[in-house]
Amino acid sequence: MDVISVFIQNRPGRLSQILKEVMSLKLYGFSIADAGEFGVVRLCLEDPHKAVDKLKRHDLIAHVTPAIAIEDNKLMDVIEIFERRNINIDEAIYAVNRDDRSLVVLKVSDTQRASSLLEEEGIETF
Amino acid sequence: MALRKMIRVGEKTSPWIKRQLKEAGLKAEDIKCKEDLAKLPYTTKDTLRENYPFGLLACPLDKVVRFHASSGTTGKSTVVYYTQEDINVWSGLMARVLKTTGLTNKDIMQIIYNYGFFTGGFGFHYGAEKLGVSVIPSGSGNTKKQLEIMKDFNTTSFTSTPSYALHLAEVAKEMGMDPDKDLKLRQGVFGGEPWSEAIRKQIEKSFGIDAYDNYGLSEMCGPGIACECEQKDGLHFWEDYFILEVIDPKTGEVLPEGEKGELVFTPLWKEAMPLLRYRTRDISRIIVDECECGLPFRKIERITGRSDDMLIIRGVNIFPSQIEEVISMHPAFKGHYQIVVEKKGFMDSITINMEVTEKLFSGSLSDLLKVQRELEESLRSTFFIKADVKLVEEGSMPRSVGKAQRVIDLRGVKK
Secondary structure (H helix, E strand, C coil), X not given: CEEEEXXXXXXXXXXXXXXXXXXXXXXXXXXXXXXXXXXXXXXXXCCHHHHHHHHHHCCCCEEEEECEEEEHHHHHHHHHHHHXXXXXXXXXXXXXXXXXXXXXXXXXXXXXXXXXXXXXXXXXXC | CHHHHHHHHHHHHCHHHHHHHHHCCCCHHHCCCHHHHCCCCCECHHHHHHCCCCCCCCCCHXXXXXXXXXXXXXXXXXXXXXXXXXXXXXXXXXHHXXXXXXXXXXXXXXXXXXXXXXXXXXXXXXXXXXXXXXXXXXXXXXXXXXXXXXXXXXXXXXXXXXXXXXXHHHHHHHCCCCCCCCCCCCEEEECCCCCCHHHXXXXXXXXXXXXXEEEXXXXXXXXXXXXXXXXXCCEEECCCCEEEEEXXXXXXXXXXCCCCEEEXXXXXXXXXXXXXCEEEEXXXXXXXXXXXXXXXXXXXXCXXXXXXXXXXXXXXXXXXXXXXXXXXXXXXXXXXXXXXXXXXXXXXXXXXXXXXXXXCCCCCHHHHHHHHHHHHHHHHHHHCCCEEEEEECCCCCCCCCCCCCCEEECCCCCC
């Protein structure tokens, strides 16, 4: 699952404006990383590229970043694998998918290597 | 007369003065009085920049015993030089300043200025010693320690920027100290930045002291050009050592006495760095009326502003262009930024708002924080002051037609 990262300045009304732009798309996951005066909003949406286009049209700086989604009950196993194989977890978002399965979306240091590792270990990714 | 001698020597020793005379089509002997002086072109901050570092030296380097420099980025700072005689005269001028504000050899003065390239620390130090004042060279910073020393040493006077004085009073209260009752202070001499009558009242009330204004600039020597007497109504300037002209900053024309304009000084005593008609960019006017204190020197009004965009942040002179120079060296810089200056508590605070661009933001918050840290660090190491860098959304700053408003000074009118 891809994650959309949006740069946001900390001022009233900004967050609702961002969400309004993507309201028509199904929202699976959401988080805010705050650094005081500014922050980054992360969104997991049904059509990330379409969402980014919408946001950019309103002068927002948004990117689609690849991430790995796993079922929440596999989290411990996945973390152990990553620790063993030196994969760093940068961010995590709790999300659901369209079948309402509970997921954890992980932004990691090397997405490609991480997904092939999980494949080897037989862990399903989304 | 001192002016004639100075120009005669300057024509021989200073390539810049020689050029000024040549441009006006005059020889040294043509300049006999202040009116003749007005025929010469001005010296400006740019003259100093263009002649960095030693281009304005008018004596052999062997005779130079000291350098000072104004804050500035590489290649743009301005250097000033002093012979032993220059230091002696400067110390005398500073001693006169301190005497005029009522200090004597019975006083203990704490000098809360940076000792370094900045002229403030050394200027006050040498002047106070010359007057026989007991000097505590405590330097800038470390507020709590400053207050402890004031208490333990029975300090009777101190000098700092006015905003730092207010900060000291605040911290004293936080420490459970009453600076009026618990300290032996009786007076203070303040300067380095414009300040208002309201701030004077506040300083005087907080510490139970008399607070005096003083004026100077490194291009002339540093502090030691003008100061207030006990009347606290205008600053006497040392007419026997400086010629003062007041000019229209736009046309460059000399204004009649008493009119408000830019101060232009010609020092009559400098060996290492004689300058003719230096444009200070400071706005004031000469007070024509005689002062009740009886000093034979006329007064200028306290400085009410600048004719250029120079910012004075906690006593440090900064041009917006210097800030741009620093931040534009960062790869993330795309041209849209704004400098916001405001008072936080009593201290000046400076924030640089910089727009985040597509290129800068790849989705990672830690990358942004890194950029922020790097910019703050380069501003700190260039200007020696803390500046906050705030990353803002692209397009969030007003795009004005014509000249962008790069600087927003929210510190209020200095009246």
